[in-house]
Amino acid sequence: xxxxRTSKSWQAGPxxxxxxxxxxxxxGGPRAGERERPRERLSVDRIVDTALKLMRAEGYEAxxxxxxxxxxxxxxxxxYAHVANKDELDQRVIDRIAQQVDIPVADPERWDEQxxxxxxxxxxxxxxxxxxxxxxxxxxxxxxxxxxxxxGLLSFCRAGGVPDQVAAWFCxxxxxxxxxVAVEETIWVQRAQAAGLKGEQADFEAMDEQIASxxxxxxxxxxxxxxxxxxxxxxxxxxxxxxFGLSVLVxxxxxxxxxxxxx
Amino acid sequence: xxxxRTSKSWQAGPxxxxxxxxxxxxxGGPRAGERERPRERLSVDRIVDTALKLMRAEGYEAxxxxxxxxxxxxxxxxxYAHVANKDELDQRVIDRIAQQVDIPVADPERWDEQxxxxxxxxxxxxxxxxxxxxxxxxxxxxxxxxxxxxxGLLSFCRAGGVPDQVAAWFCxxxxxxxxxVAVEETIWVQRAQAAGLKGEQADFEAMDEQIASxxxxxxxxxxxxxxxxxxxxxxxxxxxxxxFGLSVLVxxxxxxxxxxxxx
DNA sequence: ACCTGAACACCGTTCAAGT
DNA sequence: ACCTGAACACCGTTCAAGT
Numbered sequence: 001x002x003x004x005r006t007s008k009s010w011q012a013g014p015x016x017x018x019x020x021x022x023x024x025x026x027x028g029g030p031r032a033g034e035r036e037r038p039r040e041r042l043s044v045d046r047i048v049d050t051a052l053k054l055m056r057a058e059g060y061e062a063x064x065x066x067x068x069x070x071x072x073x074x075x076x077x078x079x080y081a082h083v084a085n086k087d088e089l090d091q092r093v094i095d096r097i098a099q100q101v102d103i104p105v106a107d108p109e110r111w112d113e114q115x116x117x118x119x120x121x122x123x124x125x126x127x128x129x130x131x132x133x134x135x136x137x138x139x140x141x142x143x144x145x146x147x148x149x150x151x152g153l154l155s156f157c158r159a160g161g162v163p164d165q166v167a168a169w170f171c172x173x174x175x176x177x178x179x180x181v182a183v184e185e186t187i188w189v190q191r192a193q194a195a196g197l198k199g200e201q202a203d204f205e206a207m208d209e210q211i212a213s214x215x216x217x218x219x220x221x222x223x224x225x226x227x228x229x230x231x232x233x234x235x236x237x238x239x240x241x242x243x244f245g246l247s248v249l250v251x252x253x254x255x256x257x258x259x260x261x262x263x
Numbered sequence: 264x265x266x267x268r269t270s271k272s273w274q275a276g277p278x279x280x281x282x283x284x285x286x287x288x289x290x291g292g293p294r295a296g297e298r299e300r301p302r303e304r305l306s307v308d309r310i311v312d313t314a315l316k317l318m319r320a321e322g323y324e325a326x327x328x329x330x331x332x333x334x335x336x337x338x339x340x341x342x343y344a345h346v347a348n349k350d351e352l353d354q355r356v357i358d359r360i361a362q363q364v365d366i367p368v369a370d371p372e373r374w375d376e377q378x379x380x381x382x383x384x385x386x387x388x389x390x391x392x393x394x395x396x397x398x399x400x401x402x403x404x405x406x407x408x409x410x411x412x413x414x415g416l417l418s419f420c421r422a423g424g425v426p427d428q429v430a431a432w433f434c435x436x437x438x439x440x441x442x443x444v445a446v447e448e449t450i451w452v453q454r455a456q457a458a459g460l461k462g463e464q465a466d467f468e469a470m471d472e473q474i475a476s477x478x479x480x481x482x483x484x485x486x487x488x489x490x491x492x493x494x495x496x497x498x499x500x501x502x503x504x505x506x507f508g509l510s511v512l513v514x515x516x517x518x519x520x521x522x523x524x525x526x
Numbered sequence: 527a528c529c530t531g532a533a534c535a536c537c538g539t540t541c542a543a544g545t
Numbered sequence: 546a547c548c549t550g551a552a553c554a555c556c557g558t559t560c561a562a563g564t
Binding site for chain 3: 041042074075077078081082
């Protein structure tokens with residue numbers, strides 16, 4: 001094990017914790033008006049920026065040490081002077097995305113809606129960076145963006161009178177759920193794209209229809225419910241399903257908070 | 264695109280649906296007493312069996328077309344006569360795991376506990392096959408095992424008087440959550456292993472401690488809650504956190520069911 | 527200190543050739 | 546029909562050598 005090359009690292013324990021309590025100087029990317037000289041100096045920011053751009057444009061799968069290096073007009077080995085490994089790069093990219101979430105001041109009148117809004121924003125950001133959720137679920141989130149999000153969620157829970165322990169665990173729970181939804185969507189999109197190379201558009205309706213009629217075709221004696229509820233199972237788009245999930249989670253949060261002793 | 268080589272496939276639509284409505288003949292693996300002849304004939308079952316064993320022993324990461332082929336004493340190309348691609352192999356392995364979940368007859372007295380029990384079983388199985396959750400979250404689940412699980416969940420919801428649409432979406436929701444928890448755990452285990460190559464045991468306490476003290480060190484003005492609740496945030500082991508999630512989800516299910524019109 | 531080319535040990539998949 | 550060796554186009558990471 002070698003020491004981390006980036007100065008802002010924390011390795012007092014087994015984990016590498018990404019420490020970056022302030023957002024990067026600019027919003028990201030070379031400042032406007034800055035000319036692209038043929039060979040600019042490498043830096044963590046430049047690397048993260050190009051990775052982010054690549055992800056936005058072509059999805060997480062297209063982001064590799066090699067592709068990022070190529071976009072920077074160099075070889076993959078050069079990146080390792082600024083970033084410990086792919087994992088750290090992923091972590092930094094993800095955190096940059098998380099920093100884009102807008103977190104309002106907690107309002108006791110609508111703290112539950114504020115929680116939902118935050119997660120809707122997160123899902124939107126995931127969608128704008130196809131596959132990013134894939135990466136997030138492979139990481140222990142530290143870093144400014146993640147901490148900021150957690151702080152926000154905690155503040156909304158406080159505003160709602162949620163006991164601390166419940167609030168703490170709920171942060172994890174709802175973040176995990178949102179990430180998982182994004183991952184699931186990514187898969188569907190990939191499947192649809194893989195299947196529909198001829199057509200430009202992914203045909204989700206055809207996929208739903210296919211699954212529904214498959215469920216309907218299941219043997220009624222073994223699968224009485226699945227076969228009769230096939231259409232109900234496949235009902236609704238991603239939006240409706242996500243909203244359903246948010247409702248269940250927030251309703252559950254309230255119920256559990258009411259039971260728990262206020263700690 | 265070539266047609267699927269396996270007879271039991273369904274490609275009427277964009278998706279490849281794995282159709283296997285009855286479990287494989289044996290419980291899995293060559294029957295006891297069957298001698299291992301140097302070069303047995305390949306088959307889907309043999310391939311899935313060896314992949315499953317490999318996953319159980321060394322985790323999902325160790326399961327590649329090449330490693331499975333090697334374990335079968337052949338080259339990776341040989342597998343493609345029986346399995347369309349890695350994706351189909353994953354799907355079949357996952358489904359074999361899902362088939363191991365025990366699904367009792369629905370009991371209106373304790374339908375909610377039955378739901379929780381099923382998910383506890385699922386998490387245990389994920390843990391016994393490290394990384395399997397990773398694979399499951401990359402798949403659109405069809406196949407016998409998945410259908411059986413969904414049927415079970417639906418039957419419990421019915422027993423609890425949950426409206427159909429709510430039940431259908433809830434199946435997805437709680438399965439997604441359980442898979443996500445398993446994925447998250449996998450990551451922690453991997454991190455711990457990567458960090459603690461010297462020691463045999465993964466030192467989760469040290470990781471918790473590290474994270475907790477990192478959170479405590481956050482600037483209080485920006486992160487008043489995170490810094491003061493650091494210990495609460497890192498409280499509890501995987502078990503407690505999962506149980507919390509199950510409670511929130513089931514409580515939420517009841518609340519949402521009460522609101523919704525009984526369809 | 528930073529960067530590089532070349533190499534190492536892997537992937538999934540394809541394809542022409544064998545039996 | 547089933548299996549195979551060899552190849553293709555990728556990975557992440559390392560390392561000695563350059564500047």
